[in-house]
Amino acid sequence: MPRYQANVKDMQFVLHEMLQISTADTPGYQDLEPDFTKAILDAVARVATETLTPLNISGDRQGCCLDGGAVHTPDGFKPAFKALRAGGWTSLCCAREDGGEGLPFLMYTAVGEILSAANMALNMYAGLTHGAYSAIARHGSPDQRRMWLPKLASCEWTGTMNLTEPQCGTDLGLIGTRAVPQADGSYRLSGQKIFISAGDHDLAENIVHLVLARTPDAPSGTKGLSLFIVPKFLPDAQGRPGTANGVYTRGIEEKMGIHASPTCALDYDQAQGWLMGPLHGGMAAMFTMMNEARLGVGLQGYALAGAAYENALEYARTRRQGRAPSGPFDPEADADPLIVHPDVRRMLMEQKSFVEGARALAFWGASLIDRAEAGDAPSDALASLLTPVIKGVLTDRGFDSTVLAQQVFGGYGYIEDTGMAQFVRDARITMIYEGANGVQALDLVGRKLGAQKGEGLRLLLAEIEAECARARDLAELVPLADALTQGTAEMMQATAYLAQTGKAHPDQALAGSYDFMHLMGHVCLGLMWLRMAFAVQHSTWTDQGFLQAKLHTAQYYLTRHMPACAMHRVRIETGGDNVMALRADAF
Ligand SMILES: Cc1cc2nc3c(=O)[nH]c(=O)nc-3n(C[C@H](O)[C@H](O)[C@H](O)COP(=O)(O)OP(=O)(O)OC[C@H]3O[C@@H](n4cnc5c(N)ncnc54)[C@H](O)[C@@H]3O)c2cc1C
Numbered sequence: 001m002p003r004y005q006a007n008v009k010d011m012q013f014v015l016h017e018m019l020q021i022s023t024a025d026t027p028g029y030q031d032l033e034p035d036f037t038k039a040i041l042d043a044v045a046r047v048a049t050e051t052l053t054p055l056n057i058s059g060d061r062q063g064c065c066l067d068g069g070a071v072h073t074p075d076g077f078k079p080a081f082k083a084l085r086a087g088g089w090t091s092l093c094c095a096r097e098d099g100g101e102g103l104p105f106l107m108y109t110a111v112g113e114i115l116s117a118a119n120m121a122l123n124m125y126a127g128l129t130h131g132a133y134s135a136i137a138r139h140g141s142p143d144q145r146r147m148w149l150p151k152l153a154s155c156e157w158t159g160t161m162n163l164t165e166p167q168c169g170t171d172l173g174l175i176g177t178r179a180v181p182q183a184d185g186s187y188r189l190s191g192q193k194i195f196i197s198a199g200d201h202d203l204a205e206n207i208v209h210l211v212l213a214r215t216p217d218a219p220s221g222t223k224g225l226s227l228f229i230v231p232k233f234l235p236d237a238q239g240r241p242g243t244a245n246g247v248y249t250r251g252i253e254e255k256m257g258i259h260a261s262p263t264c265a266l267d268y269d270q271a272q273g274w275l276m277g278p279l280h281g282g283m284a285a286m287f288t289m290m291n292e293a294r295l296g297v298g299l300q301g302y303a304l305a306g307a308a309y310e311n312a313l314e315y316a317r318t319r320r321q322g323r324a325p326s327g328p329f330d331p332e333a334d335a336d337p338l339i340v341h342p343d344v345r346r347m348l349m350e351q352k353s354f355v356e357g358a359r360a361l362a363f364w365g366a367s368l369i370d371r372a373e374a375g376d377a378p379s380d381a382l383a384s385l386l387t388p389v390i391k392g393v394l395t396d397r398g399f400d401s402t403v404l405a406q407q408v409f410g411g412y413g414y415i416e417d418t419g420m421a422q423f424v425r426d427a428r429i430t431m432i433y434e435g436a437n438g439v440q441a442l443d444l445v446g447r448k449l450g451a452q453k454g455e456g457l458r459l460l461l462a463e464i465e466a467e468c469a470r471a472r473d474l475a476e477l478v479p480l481a482d483a484l485t486q487g488t489a490e491m492m493q494a495t496a497y498l499a500q501t502g503k504a505h506p507d508q509a510l511a512g513s514y515d516f517m518h519l520m521g522h523v524c525l526g527l528m529w530l531r532m533a534f535a536v537q538h539s540t541w542t543d544q545g546f547l548q549a550k551l552h553t554a555q556y557y558l559t560r561h562m563p564a565c566a567m568h569r570v571r572i573e574t575g576g577d578n579v580m581a582l583r584a585d586a587f
Contacts, residue, residue: 002419006045048118059260094153121260132159199264230273246271257425301398302358308405360528385456392440393521487565512572519568
């Protein structure tokens with residue numbers, strides 16, 4: 001059975017040595033002293049190890065089942081979810097007036113990594129609920145906020161996101177669910193939604209669906225969509241779950257992973273719902289939930305990679321095969337541990353450098369969101385640029401990283417008992433849902449790069465230049481700053497190509513969008529590693545082993561990965577002809 005022990009030390013390093021949060025002027029950060037954040041992370045790490053991890057494999061094996069129109073979660077999920085709620089983990093960054101803890105989004109992100117790593121399927125119930133909470137908090141009327149937010153904050157009721165329909169996934173303009181206005185101001189919704197995570201289950205007494213639908217005579221396409229709050233049970237006069245609403249679970253999907261998270265087909269048959277936000281303003285309101293979910297999915301990507309890496313490392317230290325090429329490492333034994341082999345080292349370094357770099361990027365992104373929430377426009381522009389990168393790159397490479405962890409186990413990695421196959425299976429969906437990664441790349445190149453006349457990119461460049469400038473004062477960091485500067489130059493050359501060709505020849509530019517997303521991912525992770533290397537040089541921590549390992553890993557990432565920027569740039573500049581040349585019937 002796989003183990004999981006959260007890497008609280010590394011989280012503390014990112015929070016306090018790299019981001020220096022307790023001295024940052026972000027509202028709410030003044031309380032985040034190292035002892036305080038450590039106490040929180042240690043506490044959630046205990047819940048993760050003792051309660052969530054043991055249920056990860058059993059939940060995967062048992063899965064959810066649909067019986068008599070109701071979904072049942074695997075054994076042990078109810079008390080585990082109750083423990084999450086009782087510990088306040090689901091309401092960590094919800095407002096105090098809604099019963100939450102009022103902590104910054106950054107702390108919610110750090111805690112979310114631990115919960116997702118331990119049991120991604122279980123944490124999804126709470127993650128989606130938080131997304132619904134945020135959307136209602138931002139776009140709901142005062143009455144709606146009063147009615148739904150406290151229940152969602154505590155996860156007494158959970159939330160869902162209802163976009164997808166059989167004929168409509170990426171292209172939300174095709175949504176066909178209808179919402180007909182009623183005399184009392186509510187709406188009646190009818191239609192079919194599919195692939196709805198946590199669309200039904202037995203962990204909460206009510207489920208609050210946020211549903212994109214179209215009113216009669218609404219314009220076609222996404223401009224005609226509105227967002228509705230549709231509960232599974234209609235609240236009675238006391239606000240308790242009352243009559244069943246017209247929402248029916250038609251089925252749950254058999255799927256590759258996250259078996260303990262039910263993926264539901266829901267039929268809406270004259271279900272009563274209430275408009276949230278302006279009529280035909282549904283996309284803007286849903287984007288609050290979708291953007292948060294994208295960051296949450298990026299987090300799932302590296303969180304699973306981190307848990308898989310921990311197990312691969314342990315295995316590489318204990319499994320003995322062959323001898324070290326430079327002479328026996330342990331002459332008394334019949335063979336040396338796997339970790340002596342350079343190729344096994346390569347696999348471990350790939351995982352370590354990805355997971356720790358990704359953690360730094362996710363935490364930095366969360367800190368930008370906290371600043372943006374406090375009204376800082378530049379942080380908002382930068383967070384908006386980084387969102388598709390965090391979602392797309394951290395999940396693509398997170399999946400690759402779980403495959404590497406599985407590879408370290410050799411044949412045992414393919415056997416379900418070790419749990420390594422589950423990491424791979426669970427990680428795979430992160431590349432698909434919340435907008436498949438190809439669509440994240442489109443969003444980056446087609447919208448985010450040019451948004452506000454390129455303000456996000458300008459800010460990213462300023463961050464990189466400032467980081468390289470201060471790193472160059474330290475001789476040891478000069479080669480690392482040079483590597484990041486080179487990678488950034490490749491990114492800017494590719495950006496210029498996209499800007500020149502994009503308008504007149506969109507195919508030419510968009511054929512390179514995926515490469516561009518990964519190019520920017522390398523640059524962002526490179527920036528994180530340079531920051532961490534700088535933090536090592538100025539750290540007051542006494543754990544030299546930890547600090548030296550950080551520095552080595554920074555050197556590994558920046559020297560091994562930044563050359564990939566040139567490869568991506570060259571591919572982008574080959575344009576789209578080679579991709580588009582074949583007629584559809586010539587494949
Ligand atoms: C386990 C699971 C859980 C899910 N949970 C939810 C949920 O809670 N709520 C919800 O509403 N949905 C949910 N989904 C749906 C999910 O978000 C969609 O499956 C996903 O957005 C892709 O849509 P699609 O499957 O229709 O693929 P399609 O849109 O048909 O796309 C197929 C492929 O074509 C590519 N593609 C499509 N359009 C373009 C384009 N314009 N340019 C370039 N490439 C393009 C895509 O990148 C993808 O690779 C879930 C799905 C799964 C499998």
